[in-house]
Amino acid sequence: MAISPTTNSSTTNSVATQIGAAVQQVQNNQQVSEQDFLQMLTTQLSNQDPTQPVDENQMLAQLAQFSTVEGVNNLLNSQTQQQAISLLGHTVQALVSTNNSPQMVSGKVVGVSWNGSKVSLTLDNNTSVTLDEITQVS
Known part of the structure; x- marks a missing residue:
């Protein structure tokens, strides 16, 4: 008695498309979030061929690499925040682009804020600059 294959080609193609899109994101230097990674892993596990399950060692290696x-990203964000905090009270000059027109602004750093990995400095003249825009610190 012959046993028919249990894979569904449309589901397999869908999984391949999702994984291909994630690989493309990484190749284009876009970030793949933890949520995206876990969603891909869940999709991969739920659509695997029961006669050829995913290698546990590979899965653990992928999780360890992602961790x-x-x-490293968390450490970099923390270091960037500490660098910004160390500028409090210092006078900075920054090249800020407004309406595609670069302008040099200067002021004393009176505040630091961050949203995710984006760090902003508030100057005493109510101008907001990023660390990338700073050209001089005094």
């Missing part, structure tokens, strides 16, 4: 990358 390491996430830890």
Whole structure:
């Protein structure tokens, strides 16, 4: 008695498309979030061929790599925030682009804020600049 294959080609194609899109994001230097990674992993596990399950060692290695990358990103964000905080009270000059016109602004740093990985400095003249825009610190 012959046993027919249990894979569904449309589901397999869908999974391949999702994984291909994620690989493309990484190749284009876009970030893949933890949520995206876990969603891909869940999709991969739920659509795997029961006669050829995913290798546990590969899955653990992928999770460990993702954890390491996430830890390095968190460390980098923390370091960037500390660098911004250390500028409090210092006078900075920054090249700010407004309406595609670069302008040099200067002021004393009176505040620091961050949203995710984006750090902004508030100057005493109510101008907001990023660390990338700073050209001089005094």
